[in-house]
Amino acid sequence: MxxxxxxxxxxxxxxxxxxxxxxxxxxxxxxxxxxxxxxxxxxxxxxxxxxxxxxxxxxxxxxxxxxxxxxxxxxxxxxxxxxxxxxxxxxxxxxxxxxxxxxxxxxxxxxxxxxxKTHSKDVDKEYINKIIDGFSFNKEDLNEKYPIRIAFSGNNHLIIFLKDKTKMQEMQYDFESIKVLMEKENIVTISILYEENENLYHSRNAFAYGGVIEDPATGSAAIALGEYLRDTGFKKSGDIEILQGFDMKQPSQLFVSFSEVSNSSIKVSGSSRYISEEA
Structure with a gap:
């Protein structure tokens, strides 16, 4: 086949x-x-x-x-x-x-x-603490401007912002313990994010839920980020760009557009290329 x-x-x-x-x-x-x-x-x-x-x-x-x-x-x-x-x-x-x-x-x-249709919700603090314990960063590395939340785009995604780009680039985690925690709350990826400006974000996505350490580009998580920004009021509408996969040597670019209408459909766009059989 x-x-x-x-x-x-x-x-x-x-x-x-x-x-x-x-x-x-x-x-x-x-x-x-x-x-x-x-x-x-x-x-x-x-x-x-x-x-x-x-x-x-x-x-x-x-x-x-x-x-x-x-x-x-x-x-x-x-x-x-x-x-x-x-x-x-x-x-x-x-x-x-x-x-x-x-x-x-x-x-x-x-x-x-x-x-x-999309939505987002708060996360129990005890659960957040367990997640952070499984990652290489700690509470002091979190960007307190952005609360940790779950955003839904067809899947649940946990949204975590760090205040230092280097900490995001150095991200590691305990695969088995995080996988168990993700399965408990049906969270498909954990998005570790750094804000360069209000229109440009850098992302890494832990995907232990699917048996993969990390995703180099995650359209569902990009939509979830748009919902998160809209629902929290940080950016009520407009366009954002997400750069992901650069730390995996698989550079990826995602474009997200959304209106100010709560829970309304969000658009994610990007280019594709066929992979040769020799690759």
């Missing part, structure tokens, strides 16, 4: 977050999809089936099914654009549907995702 390998949210036609994209006439069984995802061994592989003018999509990490994956959706958009043409398409998820726009930008495949 052919699986396309596509790097989403690439930066100047390099880097990005690799995803598998598998297209078939009928949806495979969960067992088959999990086996393929394990074989591909990327953080996620997307499985697509055409349903009328729409596409049914499911996402699997090497360990489990994921409700939504931004970078695998961007990669899927690139594949759909190549196979079915540029335009706007509906993707049917397990818990709703989203729209993607597939275009070309300066010769690169460019896809935008309009998310499900």
């Amino acid at each position: 052919k699986v396309e390998r596509i790097a989403a949210f690439s930066y100047k036609n390099s880097g990005g977050n690799p995803a598998g994209v598998h297209f078939s006439d009928e949806m495979l069984s969960e067992k088959e999809m999990l086996l393929i995802a394990k074989d591909v061994n990327y953080s996620e592989t997307a499985f697509l089936v055409k349903v009328g003018d729409s596409f049914r999509i499911r996402y699997f990490s090497p360990e489990t099914e994921i409700a939504f994956c931004g970078h695998a959706t961007i990669a899927s958009g690139s594949f759909i654009g190549e196979k079915f043409g540029l335009g706007t398409y509906e993707l049917i998820l397990n818990g709703g549907s989203i729209q993607i726009e597939v275009s070309q930008n300066e010769g690169e495949n460019y896809t935008s995702i309009s998310s499900l």
Whole structure:
């Protein structure tokens, strides 16, 4: 079964977050999809089936099914654009549907995702303390301007801001203990962030939940950051840029746009590149 390998949210036609994209006439069984995802061994592989003018999509990490994956959706958009043409398409998820726009930008495949409704909420202090204990930074390294919260974008993401960029770059964590804590609250990634200015953020994303140490580009977490900024009032609307994966030598660039309407859909966009079989 052919699986396309596509790097989403690439930066100047390099880097990005690799995803598998598998297209078939009928949806495979969960067992088959999990086996393929394990074989591909990327953080996620997307499985697509055409349903009328729409596409049914499911996402699997090497360990489990994921409700939504931004970078695998961007990669899927690139594949759909190549196979079915540029335009706007509906993707049917397990818990709703989203729209993607597939275009070309300066010769690169460019896809935008309009998310499900979003929201954010506070986190129990005891839980926060346990999370911090599992990471290489401590409470004194937190940017107190930004409270730690959970933001939902189709998945739950824990949002943590640090006040020093170097601490973010040096981030490490205890994989097993953090994985247990993430599973307890159904948190898919932990976003460790540094604010360069109100429109530019640097990010690293711990992904123990999916059996992967770190994600080089996380579209779902980018949407969650937009929701976090809107819901807390730090940026009620507008555009932001997120640079991620640079510390992994997989530079990635994500663009997020959102309106001031509470809980409304948020758009994340980025370029993609096909990964050669020799890579």
